[in-house]
Amino acid sequence: MSLKTLAQSLGLSITTVSRALDGYADVAPGTRERVRAAADAMGYRPNAAARRLRRGTTEVVMLVLPTLPGRFDEPLYIELMGAMGGLFAAEGFDLTLLAAPPGVEEIKTYRRIVEGRRADGLVVVRTRRDDARIHYLLQAGLPFVAMGRSDVPGIYPFVDGDGTAAFRDVTRRLLALGHRRIAHVAAPSAFAFATYRRAGYEAAMAEAGLPATCVEAPADEVGAHLAALDLLGRPTRPTAILAATDRMAFGVLRAAREHGLDVPRHLSVVGHDNVPAAAFADPALTTMELPLAEAGARLAGMLLARIGGEPPDGMQEVLPVRAIERHSVAPPP
Amino acid sequence: MSLKTLAQSLGLSITTVSRALDGYADVAPGTRERVRAAADAMGYRPNAAARRLRRGTTEVVMLVLPTLPGRFDEPLYIELMGAMGGLFAAEGFDLTLLAAPPGVEEIKTYRRIVEGRRADGLVVVRTRRDDARIHYLLQAGLPFVAMGRSDVPGIYPFVDGDGTAAFRDVTRRLLALGHRRIAHVAAPSAFAFATYRRAGYEAAMAEAGLPATCVEAPADEVGAHLAALDLLGRPTRPTAILAATDRMAFGVLRAAREHGLDVPRHLSVVGHDNVPAAAFADPALTTMELPLAEAGARLAGMLLARIGGEPPDGMQEVLPVRAIERHSVAPPP
DNA sequence: TTGAAAGCGGTACCAA
DNA sequence: TTGGTACCGCTTTCAA
Numbered sequence: 001m002s003l004k005t006l007a008q009s010l011g012l013s014i015t016t017v018s019r020a021l022d023g024y025a026d027v028a029p030g031t032r033e034r035v036r037a038a039a040d041a042m043g044y045r046p047n048a049a050a051r052r053l054r055r056g057t058t059e060v061v062m063l064v065l066p067t068l069p070g071r072f073d074e075p076l077y078i079e080l081m082g083a084m085g086g087l088f089a090a091e092g093f094d095l096t097l098l099a100a101p102p103g104v105e106e107i108k109t110y111r112r113i114v115e116g117r118r119a120d121g122l123v124v125v126r127t128r129r130d131d132a133r134i135h136y137l138l139q140a141g142l143p144f145v146a147m148g149r150s151d152v153p154g155i156y157p158f159v160d161g162d163g164t165a166a167f168r169d170v171t172r173r174l175l176a177l178g179h180r181r182i183a184h185v186a187a188p189s190a191f192a193f194a195t196y197r198r199a200g201y202e203a204a205m206a207e208a209g210l211p212a213t214c215v216e217a218p219a220d221e222v223g224a225h226l227a228a229l230d231l232l233g234r235p236t237r238p239t240a241i242l243a244a245t246d247r248m249a250f251g252v253l254r255a256a257r258e259h260g261l262d263v264p265r266h267l268s269v270v271g272h273d274n275v276p277a278a279a280f281a282d283p284a285l286t287t288m289e290l291p292l293a294e295a296g297a298r299l300a301g302m303l304l305a306r307i308g309g310e311p312p313d314g315m316q317e318v319l320p321v322r323a324i325e326r327h328s329v330a331p332p333p
Numbered sequence: 334m335s336l337k338t339l340a341q342s343l344g345l346s347i348t349t350v351s352r353a354l355d356g357y358a359d360v361a362p363g364t365r366e367r368v369r370a371a372a373d374a375m376g377y378r379p380n381a382a383a384r385r386l387r388r389g390t391t392e393v394v395m396l397v398l399p400t401l402p403g404r405f406d407e408p409l410y411i412e413l414m415g416a417m418g419g420l421f422a423a424e425g426f427d428l429t430l431l432a433a434p435p436g437v438e439e440i441k442t443y444r445r446i447v448e449g450r451r452a453d454g455l456v457v458v459r460t461r462r463d464d465a466r467i468h469y470l471l472q473a474g475l476p477f478v479a480m481g482r483s484d485v486p487g488i489y490p491f492v493d494g495d496g497t498a499a500f501r502d503v504t505r506r507l508l509a510l511g512h513r514r515i516a517h518v519a520a521p522s523a524f525a526f527a528t529y530r531r532a533g534y535e536a537a538m539a540e541a542g543l544p545a546t547c548v549e550a551p552a553d554e555v556g557a558h559l560a561a562l563d564l565l566g567r568p569t570r571p572t573a574i575l576a577a578t579d580r581m582a583f584g585v586l587r588a589a590r591e592h593g594l595d596v597p598r599h600l601s602v603v604g605h606d607n608v609p610a611a612a613f614a615d616p617a618l619t620t621m622e623l624p625l626a627e628a629g630a631r632l633a634g635m636l637l638a639r640i641g642g643e644p645p646d647g648m649q650e651v652l653p654v655r656a657i658e659r660h661s662v663a664p665p666p
Numbered sequence: 667t668t669g670a671a672a673g674c675g676g677t678a679c680c681a682a
Numbered sequence: 683t684t685g686g687t688a689c690c691g692c693t694t695t696c697a698a
Contacts, residue, residue, distance in 0.1 A: 013669045045448035049385035050691035053674050067415050082400045085432040096429030099418040115378035221613050250613040280554045280583040282615040346685045383675035386690045
């Protein structure tokens, strides 16, 4: 089903048919209707490759997942994708997802996308402080948006949760409850979000004139479990632990159980992300949530605008993080 | 950076350059090397749209996620993707992921892919008994593979876990431990996996001459939570509950807690999937696992073969499911 | 208001 | 072993 056969069956030129379908003004209304009806009836669908070649555009937006063999919080990205997908689709873009493990090979994936003109724009997720992907994309000039900030200089669109404020506020709440020994199981500092969250925690502790205790661990259950085991084994153990993510919080909960500690009676635990399992943890996990639907909508809007040629100035947003109170926090013993 | 400029800079024709890069035999070895070196140096990358248009192939394989806004238990699919991605990439295919919420619009997404020739092949996941997607793809003739079986007649490649054997075996194990009142919180029967798992449970119960008790619930924590609340509130409550998935098992664990029941002392609970959180549930969840890396590898191989023109006969595999013993199962009280 | 024709950047046939 | 060239299907000038 090509434009040609469609045109022939209508006794028109492909030019006219093409214009009628694209809604150009210089086509007789009657002709346009006739063409549209026929296209519909015959199930005509423009060949994507041909249109892309001709227009020099791909109608594809890619989100490259930095998948590690040991998985991380990918469900969050899937949710983000769900939020963005509809918006892109409405503008005729396919949102496609590619997997590229971090490492030296990672940039090759981006080169292939850029140099092979495989996408009109990119979504970068799980940003790192010194992010080679952002460096490269900035220099390559391909429109992109980032979910999360980074330390890379330059103006580019991003949306991020205000992790600093969130962790500062939750630390203050714990302090107000009477906690004094509050520890933080941080994610690796190479990740931007990890440093923002940690900074919020440290700020609140400093404010209260209390020492901060941070342990850095791989951003998963296992890493946090080991880190928490360490913290809880110390002579003066913390009465509250802030985990950088919910998955890390699950590891902390387990460590508490293994130390015979009741949460929240002996130990308060807080996570971040509000993954589905958090509500079903024992006890139900007190956590924080960045509304991904909203973040996705903003990101999609920004990327579409960038692809449309708008400059990135002002396309930076730090969204507030919502506190979710459940049952893993209580006054200190 | 097009073939033309590359050819000009080498003083060769584009024909020769194209053949040299594609590794055809009828190119002088010296020429080939010279071309390759130049292409590398200049960062030449064939324009994807042009090649696709000419070859009539897309070098794209799509996996369409049936995402529902708000619930994504799909880390499993991400893992599957990770397993397949490398294999596809090795053959020059992009594995791209598309989101399409189930419903009347779903098939439109598939039509767009098929009619716009946007992919050479598809991976269908979370199959349903009467699966409109499979119907459509079979009729459209586009190569595809399914993760999971369906009742749609026709020969097409699939890989599935043997849910029937898995649930039969675990039910037998519970029976051997002395359980008599074993219930099953089933996923909606529209999903193929749900009926296979349920069938295994029912077979084992019938074998033992015991009545089966099934409650069907939405395949998430909340649905299973409500279903389990119902089961545990009955006059003679079960001593063991099999949940169709781990996420559902989390809901069951919560219901048990709310009924003041200790798992596994008062109630045994079993899930399926072995999601990361399962090991960190309280108690650590006894569950089952379909090796997704292996399933992904099989699926990728099948799809590549189908795209290469091989017939689908014999491309059906039901893989054994591995039992993961943890701490949510014990003899009945 | 319509149509002819020139590409977009490759691939592959045919000839040299 | 190499080069010329006709497409692939669509968009978009330019003429009619």
